[in-house]
Amino acid sequence: MEEGTPRMAKVLIVDxxxxxxxxxxxxxxxxxxxxxxxxxxxxxxRKMEGSEFDIILLDIMM
Incomplete structure (x- = not known):
């Protein structure tokens, strides 16, 4: 990716x-x-080991 090129932030939802x-x-x-x-x-x-996420949204009452 070129410098200054915006990228989509990566989100992991855990629920x-x-x-x-x-x-x-x-x-x-x-x-x-x-x-x-x-x-x-x-x-x-497993997903966190294989990829970098900008934010993880976690349901703590699973």
Whole structure:
């Protein structure tokens, strides 16, 4: 990527409720974010090892 070229911020959504993931993911994609999701902690950790995220939105009551 060239210097000064904007990139989409990468967001990881971690939630066991697919409806929450769908709604939040849709809002974030429409706002220009690159969105990934996990439905459990183990999958989230694997994704975090393989990619850098700018922010992780985590449901702490899963």
């Amino acid at each position: 066991d409720n697919m409806k929450n993931i769908q709604v939040l993911g849709s809002v974030l994609r429409d706002a220009g974010y690159s969105v990934s999701f996990s439905t459990n902690g183990e999958d989230a950790l």
